[in-house]
Amino acid sequence: MSQEIPAPDQDATVIDLADYLGVPSGPAPVVSFVKDEPVEEEPTVLVVQDQDEPPVKSQPQPVLPEVFTDPEARRHQLAVVRHSLVRHGVRSPVYAGRALGVVGLGARAAVRDSWSYVTAGEYGELIRQVRESGAGAEHIADLRAERAQKAGARRRESATVWSATGVATYAASVLALGQAWSLALVFPALLPVMATLYALGRREIRGRLAEGETFALTDLPADSQAEERPLLGADTINGAFHDAGLLKGDQQVSLVGPVRAVQMDAAEARIRLPRTLTAEKVLGEKAKLASALGVHVTWLDIAETAEPGVLSLWVAASDPLATSALSPLLEDPESVVIDVWRKGIPFGRNRRGEVVHMPFRHVNGLIGGTTRSGKGMALRSIIPGLGLDPRVRIRLVVGAKPGEHRAYAPVTSTFFGKRPVRLLDLLDAMIEEADRREAVLEDEGRAKFNEKDLERFPLEVLIVDEFPQYTMSKERIPDPTDEEGRRTLKVGEEIEHRLSKLAAYCTALNMDIVLLAQDPDAATVPRGFRNNTGSRTAFRTNSATQTNAILKDGSTGAGLRAHDIKVSQPGVAIVDLDGAEGELIRTFNVPDDRDEDEADPIAPVIAEGVARRSAAGCLAGQYEDRIEQSLLAWTGQTSAAGGPTGSGRPGSPEDAETGPVGILADMLAVFAAVGQPERMRTSNLLQGLAARDSATWSPEALGVDSADSEDPADLAAYVRTGGTELRRQINEALDGTGRSLAPKGWSAGGRANGYYLAEIRAAAGIDPV
Template sequence: MSQTYGTEHPAPGGDEGRVIELAKFMDPEARARVEAEAREAVRLTPAGLPDLSAGTLRLPDEDAVEQLVEGGVVEQLDEDQDHGGALRPIIPATFRDPAVWRHRRDAARNAAAFHAVRSPLYAGRALRVAAIGAAAGIRDAWSYVFATEYGELADQVRRKGAGAEHIADLRADRRKVAAERRREPLVVYTATGVTSYVSAVVALGVAWSGALAGTALLPLLLVLYLLGRRELQRRNPDAVFTITDLPADHGRAVLGADSITAAFRRAGLIREGVEVELVGPVRAVALHASEAVIDLPGTLTLSDLIKERERLAKGFRVRPEWLDLSEAGDPGRVRLWVASEDPFGTARPAPLLTNPARTDVWSTGIPIGFNRRGEVITLRLRHVMALLGGMSRTGKGMILRNLICGLGLDPRVNLRLVAGAKPGEHRGYARVCSTFFGRRPERLVALLDAVLAEAYRREDHLEEIGRAKLGEADLARFPLEVVIVDEYKQYATSSARIPDPADPEGKRTIKAADRIAEQLEELAAFAAALNITLLISTQDPDANTVPRGYKSNSGARICTRTGGATQTNAILKDGATGAGLRAHEIPEALKGAAIVDIDGAPGELIRGYFIEDEEYDGAEPLITAGAELRAELGRLPGQFEDPVEAYLVEVTGESSVAGGPTGSGRPGAPAATSTGVDGVLADLLAVFAAEGNPDRMRTAEILAALAELDPEEWSAEALGVDQDDARALGRIGGRRLAEAISRALDGTGRTLAAREWTAGERGRGYFLADVRAAAGIAPE
């Protein structure tokens, strides 16, 4: 058995091979499974459409056939079986290609459904044309019978100042001609026929029904419609008139040698008289897209077409993102793909939402978006450093959302998430994060030191066993460490200072931003081979935002829309814009679009998958599934020995496992990391812990701490009050806090309310003992 072929195609080599349909020997369940796998596999082939031709076996010689027959697997094949190969050289390829016929069938079905839905609109248009025809017919009949042309001639003579005798002669001629015309047999017969027809229709309607009368009027409507078409053509001879609309696949994507050559000429890529040669038939790879393989004339190459993509798109009368070019064997042979409507026009939900099962980050990768062909684009975070950037509100966060959800569903990954801004935005991911904190440059320095220590430990292990790098088989002992630094620019521009590690006395200090840049460059230089991956996400970068050493060692780059060529080059690579990777030219209307330069999709334009983040938390089911999967395998944060977090606890005295004690990204004492309390009560406990657990705190103090913890919920702007209006801030914020506490305790039988005190300095707020009791924590 050398190769598998579909039943619709003969084995290569003519009569040298035989085709056996293995599907005939499968039970229905197995056949259904194979057909499903075939559809998924064939969907990405050049034909682009799935079929059921799977499970066939090619036998290269007669001996193999006899062996199967002797073994009782199959019956002897008919020696005289004709596969129809003799007619193949005669029949054109477009008549033999199943994909072409499938597309024609789908296009016809689509057009029929399109026109059926719009048939009432077509009927209204036809009636309007018939009305124009009726008016034009009455006008022409009246003009002929009463010779109105003489009246017009008399008016012209009067305007020129002619005498009354001349006008009287014209009027006499008009009466004479009109009388003669009314006695013509054709006029008499026509008038008689129309009168009889109308009388018959009226009688039919009175005697039987209006429906029959309406049916009998169809010939008249057809005649009036034709008269209306003639009148419209008379009014505008150059117009092309039709009452029907063109369906979405009206053929603009159908390619041919002539249309391709014409487009190249319009683009100025070839001269008059030079032809583009078509290799094989044009394939309709989707309902709204066609693909052709062409040989470029002269010295024209694929690189030339990529540089002139905009001009070529103009030649095809499409937008540049509707056009795809790829090499088909050599630089002079190109696979040309053209769509007739926007391939990115509709957002697609993340595939993980329909099947939140365990992912394989190592081999398969995480689906982050789809390209213009509709193919799934995945990112494999193995042996690679990654960079994600772009302007604010351009889809960068959505791509990161897909990545984090996918990483959470692979228990072999230790996910460490560091937020540079708005840590509350990532709070929902905390359950699957081995490390999660935000807005702490000093702690990021400590985390990168811990990762460096782990990298050196892994490097020592490789040196002992005599290997160059870790692989998938080592993930059980050395899980894939993925460190994500979101909004890195907040750390790169931070003014925080830390002790200089080069000063043994600890008297000098350096900027935390400089130390972070050094650590990132050091890790990027060697840690990728140690199952350690870093991903930096940043917005509005300049040429100096991302450390040069890190950027030069990052093998996966994703760039959403930027503000200019400098930002594009800062995220992708120097000279990216010159190579056609112009992320700053992504249309603003194309939400979630990005240019990716990753393994398997170099320089590909994609649109990120969508996971709801405004109306509700669409990632919650994925994070829950990831947490449950990790808990079953003992890989939930806090369930396993973690040298990185152990290092952080040793250095800082605080743990950030699963976002710390409250899951909000605020580190806390290790003993408090598993209270089982979440929501606003966890936030209140964190506020008290940050102040040294006083026995009471004023509401104003609590609101200020909550605003720092989660500004999107508790800041003055979020509350809708002026920052300087302390009274309104306390009143509205206190009311919202009480409402949040009431919702959190609903159904628990416990209560928590603010109280006043007079001992010492008078005040009103919450007591720590009351908060712990409401949270269900036993008194100490």
Template sequence: MTDYMPDSPQPDEPPMDVRQLFAHPDALADVEREARARVRLTHAGHDDTTTGTVLLAHEVDDAGITELPAPRRTLPTALLDREVWRHRIDVVVHSAGFHLARTPRYAWRLGHLSVLGAWTELRTACGYLLATDYGDMIDEAKRHSYGNDHVAQLRAERRKEGKARRRENITILGLTGFTTYTTALIALATVWGTGVTAPFLIPAVGFLAACGVRELGRRAEPFEVFEQAAAAVDAPLSDVTLNQALRNPKVKVLAEDQVAELVGPIRSVAINACEATLKLPSGVTAPRVIAAHEALAEALNVEPGWLDIRQAGHPNRITVWIATSEPFADARVSPLVDSPERQDAYGKGVPIGFNRRGEVVYLKLKHVMALLGGMSRTGKGMLLRSLICGLGLDPRVNIRLAAGAKPGEHIGYAPVCATFFGRRPERLLALLKAFEREALRREAYLEDQGRSKMGEEDLADFPWEILIIDELKQYTGKGKPLAEEISQAIEDLAAFVAALNMSIVLSTQDPDKDTVPRGYKSNSGARMATRTGSPTQTNAILKEGATGNGMRAHELPSERKGLTILDIDGLLGALIRSFIIEDETHDGAAPIITAGRRLRESVHRAPGQYYDPIEAFLLEYTGLSSVGGGPGGRGKPERPTAAAATLHRSLLADLLDIFEARNNPDRLRTAEILAVLAEDDPATWSPAALGVRDDDEKGWASKGGTKLSEVIAQELNGTGRTLTSREWTKGGRGRGYYLADVRTAAGIAPE
């Protein structure tokens, strides 16, 4: 259409005929196809005789259709859900057993109703047939002295009315039916026995019972024939039981006129548990119900640990999970035992146990400090074992384990530990210093990058450092050597290293208020307590006031080892049971550690395969190596092998030694440096190791110089310092390194 009228002035250029745009048959076909497709997607659209053509995916996309209508389900989801049907079967079976057990009681009640109904109907029938209603009028006439004539007249009317009633059709039919029914029953009993007669008594008993119920209703007396199975103590979960519990005076969540409605059917989520989603009435929120957890458990006749309440999205919607038996009764083997596969410890976390719903609980240590404590033989070591095994299956993690006591029980972890040693306070303090030095290196890197914290993308250059100190009390307890220095170092690190992909995990037994450094506890974001000996120990592990908030680790049952209270973001006060990774015949962790070692070796991340700045510092500081538990793998630091010493020897330190051996000249050529390095480590720096001929000095200097630059750059990565070779002409042309540059790169102030 156009805005120009036939009699209006026309433009100089004639209007465009839009039909020209669709002159080509293909264009018309496309328009027709798109129009038909769009019409079919509208509510008023319908197919015509030309539809039915198959539309390919690209044609649908070309037509501009972004979403096709979802197919409708013929049957509701609840009819196809096995867990829903399993709960329904449980309800039916329970109801059948409940009512079957009460059959004698029901029979007595029905008999009582039948007798009451028979007596009531007999009395009513006799009163009707004998016209006893005239008796009240006769008595009234006598009381008011109406005269004998009036009384005689009423009596005559009574006899006349009674006679008329007895001759009514309904009376005759009723008596005929009663006598016929009674005669038939007698005949059946005589011929076939009373057993055959019993089913035919059911209509009569039912009729008389109904009459009895009517009589009780007239009297306004409460009477119940069949009890409510859903109200039984052992009844499966239902909306009736939930609403009754929520209205309980001790719970005080719902008023008598308020109802919590089921959202969908109740589902059996385990052999001994089911789950329901409820929509709460207006004014009642999920936090209010969760706060009444213990009172609600009492109202439902279950232990508090058998009940779990969570908010289901909206504040007025909750999910209620309830078990019929102890959910932590049986211990479970860690999934890592059957599937020792690579883990995402940084993103997903490490599987350490299961909650009351049977769900696997993952411990996330990213950017947090962690604290684990409890009494001896309560499952603390098993939880730590799950943690170390899970971390061992993530090659991006450097595990540094310092055992405070019984280092022999940790020897199996040595193949995946970047650092592992037994009780040595001096070495732990040195390790903490090395940890701080590495943290400062990472901090300098972030400063250069203009960032505040490291993430998963930095793990390739800066692996996740996790320092685990087991039996902390052996290091920081009263009277222990270097206790104050170690505590202070832990507090200082906890204040800033979390954002640098560096975490610390402290494990302690029977702690007091001074065992865990106060600054560390304040900065810890994950606290775990197995069974403790007193409320003081519980508060020392979790937080001040933990027992008052319901986190009473000292009340955990001693017969269920591994029960743990978690105080973690998202799992505040959650109760779990740690996995087991062993049995009585063999060490279940060995296959997991072996798989972790192979996984790390495949990506060149096994201990001893890569340059470790922390172990390099320890080697330089103490002269001993604890890589993978030391050369013997027993947690005893010893003099390293030649290969290990070379790997963790700083190249900058080697350069300084080379300069010092030559009386510290101001510069050295690359070829001179390579000659000394090749003499000390021919497997790395010799011409053959670099792939050149022995007589090709120029090629050796070129390739060796390139490798020198690469190794130096790797060591200085993140420090903000650089070191490059320079060329000079004074005193003869050459290329190499200046002593001043090497000292600056090593962090030595210029003289």
């Protein structure tokens, strides 16, 4: 580094340069005195430079200020102009009313002054004063006679005559113009006289104002000024810092570069703090600073920069988390690139509009919140995103309503629900796999696996939804240490022990655990697991206790108050992730409010995940799965990809081989292709069957006109003919089984007929979940 200080006087006593310059002792710095020619603009300087540092070159100053060369700075300046135009445009009726008031005042003043002039009005005040003084009537009569004489003379003056003639002519011309042409021309014709009257009115107002008072046509009322939030600028920021008590006296913060317009209807400024003010103090007084800026505390974001003493101040003009954004997974699943190892899963966006990723590299996760706060929507981003990376093995365990997760089954390696004992077995199988991987690390003399090891040891991600349903289970199993078989163990407690044990060392082995809980507390989340969790997400909670249970002890005291999140904003959460500690975000939206017979928007993402995994040989059944092999050996049932039926119900492998065939299997495949809706219209079902077997189910094969024509009669004919053939094949497939299946009607914005998924499964001999 180099410093420039004034050179000591030539005749000064020689002193120790290290002490003089305040540099530490050690290798002697290179010290050179540079004496320029005596030019006033360039004084003599002393240059001190470390030996190992290259010479410092002065940077040329830019010709144009940054505000003209920085696109974001120009955007901000345009935003200021637009803000001013919109603000004054909205208030233009108020301004017009004020202007007309000034014109009216000018007209009254003009009439008053003109009348006073032609009637010699100044004599009226003189006569009043004489009367009050008690003078004789003769004196008053003389003044009245003099006034009449003066007024008569003024009325005969050329200026008076010409003025009256001009006003009369102007008024007549305006009236004639409106009568002969159009009343629309009257207003432009009146502009000169209105401008004159406005000037007279302003002069009258100035004469009436007290000393120090001013009048401006565009001044805002006091209440409007209080509600107005000026755009970010040096004066605004310094005023807010003073109002918040962060600055005193003549202290100031300075802008580092221009203010920039950024995403989410906001502006960002980099500010340099005075030496007496620390970043920690500013962050601690964030609420006061937001109040001083006239915004909600969630509309303000303050972040430290790499430069000491410089903060990034980001202020939004509206709630940046008021609306959710669609998940980027839905845009074009075939072109979406997911790198779970390096970036994680796109999870949501923060207040600044930046994408926040949930990490899965060497980290366990905890997600919690109240019902309907956004946990289920979070899974609709996490699981399909993981499914797009073939290097990930997804183990999905559901504590309640496994049917809601059936659409994820094709990309899972394990999927089941409502089976505490099987979860215990799964944890034992994962511990076995973890021990095997740990032995490999020990043999290779390494501390943890890295990305190059994913081919040998894929990333295992265990997701347990509603895990308190398992840890609070009252089921009991025999104690394996009791040879007499009298003692039993609580399954819930054993699950807690396994989770804590596995979480303590699994992340270094490319194995992660993610738990989701509703209304958790300190007793709900196993402490051993929580202490080894590096990824935490708190949706809306009911209390500070629940917030601390999800995040970490003392979080509410640090301002992380998930229990203050609004009920009207599902999906808003506080995340404590790598690189996003204590950040407020809103998770991406993956719509699921479709009608029962519509395709699930996430189905194309799952289909793309299946295609990628199939090409990589990573679908369930395509590779050696030691964990599922252990489960099969211990229980005799498989839960790979949701079990034999893909519904989350484990079963024997033979069940998959003897599953439904023929038309019933084709119908189930059509339902599965669109995300397993509850029901489907016959017309949509026929189109799905035609996509699978056009030789049998296309309109041409059925002898009717194309159902894609604009004539509704063609679609009706296709549904009628195809529906008849469909019922015939169903009856033929069920003949002799004692089961039946018939279409049913329902009301969905009109009458609709079709088939229910549960009834097809029952007819195929598959028990509903």
